[in-house]
Amino acid sequence: MTLCMNKPYLKRKFYGRRKGKTLTKKRADLIESLLPEVTLPFEKGKPDNSIDPHSLFNKEYKEIWMEIGFGDGAHMAEQARRNPDVGFIGCEPFMNGVAGLLCEIDDDIQNIRIWPDDARDVMDALKDASLDRLFLLHPDPWPKKRHHKRRFIQDKTVEQLARLLRKGGEFRVATDDQNLCDWMLYYIEKSPHFEWTAKCADDWRTPPDDWPVTRYGEKQLAGIPVYLTFVRI
Numbered sequence: 001m002t003l004c005m006n007k008p009y010l011k012r013k014f015y016g017r018r019k020g021k022t023l024t025k026k027r028a029d030l031i032e033s034l035l036p037e038v039t040l041p042f043e044k045g046k047p048d049n050s051i052d053p054h055s056l057f058n059k060e061y062k063e064i065w066m067e068i069g070f071g072d073g074a075h076m077a078e079q080a081r082r083n084p085d086v087g088f089i090g091c092e093p094f095m096n097g098v099a100g101l102l103c104e105i106d107d108d109i110q111n112i113r114i115w116p117d118d119a120r121d122v123m124d125a126l127k128d129a130s131l132d133r134l135f136l137l138h139p140d141p142w143p144k145k146r147h148h149k150r151r152f153i154q155d156k157t158v159e160q161l162a163r164l165l166r167k168g169g170e171f172r173v174a175t176d177d178q179n180l181c182d183w184m185l186y187y188i189e190k191s192p193h194f195e196w197t198a199k200c201a202d203d204w205r206t207p208p209d210d211w212p213v214t215r216y217g218e219k220q221l222a223g224i225p226v227y228l229t230f231v232r233i
């Protein structure tokens with residue numbers, strides 16, 4: 001018990017899938033050869049709140065942006081191509097998704113580092129105000145009430161995200177699930193550290209030009225997606 005209190009990562013669980021269908025040879029080879037080269041070089045829980053993300057890249061980048069749960073990596077890859085002066089950290093425990101992003105990186109991308117596991121490990125490790133932008137696009141909705149505690153957005157994660165984002169930095173969130181949308185707005189808006197930027201309905205109905213729509217955004221399994229931008233105040 002004491003051990004878990006000192007090391008919260010030992011206690012918390014990731015509820016999603018880590019593996020899907022068998023990877024093609026090309027993708028399995030990329031996991032073997034390229035993933036170790038681009039994986040963030042730290043251990044879970046160590047060190048705590050002290051890593052400057054700029055130190056994780058072999059080049060000086062103007063800003064560091066992080067995506068939580070990048071899925072197949074299409075949004076991250078597109079953002080990384082459009083913003084070569086930004087370093088990107090992508091977190092995704094689903095290895096088939098990681099393999100998808102590796103295919104994109106292998107083509108022509110240098111400015112991405114991956115954490116092939118729970119984003120909360122990275123959130124524990126990074127120092128205060130060290131990120132310039134955060135993306136949480138179509139997080140798992142966990143529709144059953146008894147599973148709501150599995151949703152990524154909770155008081156604790158909002159507090160951590162506020163700790164990590166520099167003042168004026170953006171936190172971009174998307175979902176096509178009305179119930180999850182209400183949930184996330186409730187938790188993020190009650191934080192004194194974030195302000196929702198929308199002034200009219202079009203601001204959340206239409207993604208800005210610099211916001212590539214993801215696979216889940218296209219699928220619209222639960223409804224019409226909303227695009228929410230919050231600023232760290």
Ligand SMILES: C[S@@+](CC[C@H](N)C(=O)[O-])C[C@H]1O[C@@H](n2cnc3c(N)ncnc32)[C@H](O)[C@@H]1O
Nearest residue numbers: 016069070071094118119137138140214215216
């Ligand atoms: C519904 S999918 C959306 C994927 C992608 N963002 C998109 O819009 O296409 C949610 C993703 O979040 C990932 N995820 C869930 N919990 C996570 C966590 N704690 N850390 C990092 N990724 C997580 C899942 O593995 C899954 O790939």
